[in-house]
Amino acid sequence: MAKALVVSAPASGAGKTTLTLALARACRDRGLAVQCFKSGPDYIDPAFHSAATGRPSVNLDSWAMPRAMITALTARADDADLVLAEGSMGLFDGVATEGASGTGASADIAEMMGWPVLLVLDPKGQAQTAAAVATGLRDFRPGLRVAGVVLNRVASPRHEDLVRRAMAGVNIPVLGALPRHAAIALPERHLGLVQAEEQARLSDLIAEAARLIASHVDLDALLKLAECDRAAPHVTSVMRVSPPGQRIALARDAAFSFVYPHMLEAWRAVGSEIMPFSPLADEGPSETADVCWLPGGYPELHAGKIAAGRHFRTALRAFAETRPVHGECGGYMVLGSGLVDANGERHDMTGLLGLETSFAKRRMHLGYRQAELKAPIPGHRMGARLRGHEFHYASILAQPDVPLAIVRDANGADVAETGSRRGHVSGTFFHLIAEAA
Structure with a gap:
């Protein structure tokens, strides 16, 4: 059975990129072949994905790309053990007018490919309300499956316990809780993260993040929840991109x-x-x-x-x-x-x-x-x-x-x-x- 997750969140800044990189490297360290994708028009994150997995990552964009093009791009995951598709902004955030195959929202890719969603929640200033947010995301759009959540930047064991109890009450699995950990913060500039090739310590940062994930996230449970019935079929269709020259x-x-x-x-x-x-x-x-x-x-x-x-x-x-x-x-x-x-x-x-x-x-x-x-x-x-x-x-x-x-x-x-x-x-x-x- 295929395994895939769309890593998403209620909003930007929750820690999607760091979690995606850490999960990718932690699973690769287990001997799994991990294929990453980036939902939306981001030209920086795919290079980070490649650094974590050793495999090229590409963008999937439902507003700009027709469905056949997205299917062709996802065919590279045929030989992968796990797909991790990093979302952009919040799970349902896109434009008001539908484009080639959707609004550009990460939820479009999740529904189109049949990939379950892993939510990253930063419960700063919240406890039980975090479960209400997760429930709203789970129930907002029929056709999506929220596999579970990872809590990011948890303040204390008591804080974690309150959120876990609330999530259990609405039947949403908590797969892990990450404490605040400044050592794995990725440097940023005005258009996003500082590019992967400019960071001399990138490999060390990813390795540290992977160790943190391995000790705070139940990877076995996560991989079980990542199982899905539909994988991208093998397609060799055209990409609708013409080269500018020979x-x-x-x-x-x-x-x-x-x-x-x-x-x-x-x-x-x-x-x-x-x-x-x-x-x-x-x-x-x-x-x-x-x-x-x-x-x-x-x-x-x-x-x-x-x-x-x-x-x-x-x-x-x-x-x-x-x-x-x-x-x-x-x-x-x-x-x-x-x-x-x-x-x-x-x-x-x-x-x-x-x-x-x-x-x-x-x-x-x-x-x-x-x-x-x-x-x-x-x-x-x-x-x-x-x-x-x-x-x-x-x-x-x-x-x-x-x-x-x-x-x-x-x-x-x-x-x-x-x-x-x-x-x-x-x-x-x-x-x-x-x-x-």
Whole structure:
């Protein structure tokens, strides 16, 4: 029988990522093959999952992805002993208007795949009320099965006992209770966790978290409750992701790292070659590439170094004279004329587009995006309808070039971040997830 759990919570900040990583490593230490997934448009957490399991993790997104694409992505779990799908925000949190196969809520994935839910509850300031919250989550949506809960950051044995008794009264298993333990806290920055590749002690943190889980969570009971009747069938259907070219020069370093793993996999699956280069190391795209792709990341943290990268800027400009260059979010900003950092200092960017952005007055831009292209971009024709997600804190000071697309939010309202184009160069503030049907 298949074993799977969607690790979710009533809200963000409950400890889903830490618990997912700890469970994954603890079960791997038992000799189990663990396959992780991330529900929702998060490009940071899958790298942490891979560090914990030794297997690539990908996003599953019910708003942006059709069901066939989600099924194809979950087929990688066929040879796994346990699936752990980390949720985003609260269990039922998504957008108001349904997208490709749902609203983007973690509950969509749980119901679609028949995977039971493991709730992470932080009962700070609560006792019996925690059971009321868990009961509400269990009963809110027919078709979901809440397997049990893990209590996180429990204050004392007495606190734990009160919550356990209340949970027993509503027939919700408590599979473990974790004390406050600052040693396994993961460092954060303004777009989420500090990236996995930037953390020298990540392996030690995961190992410590796994030891904590092994001593405070009943793993045998958890694995028993993870049993489910339906596993993802083996599917080899198309991913609805077109590669931007045959030989793709991909900017890849600490400033350019926000790439959805399923995108790279889909490009490689159809025979495209990905040729990474590092702008922070003052490298330019390979002369043998036929397209250049600059993903998002943290250009605002490295703006001075990017501006000083004379070879990178010269090589990219020369490349753009004859071949397409596309940037997403941070990559789009680098294609612009200038970027003002959080201290108010302006840095020259590549000048391939006229875009001017600023982080001096931070303003969050967050949400799903649907776009209809007014001109082609690498891999997608004019008129193509794309689904993606936008998340950044930059303000637009100027966006003088021709708009690239008609861009709307998940509810169909127009947004100002239309992207832009000039010659062979294009860029968007949203990160592409899939082409709409």
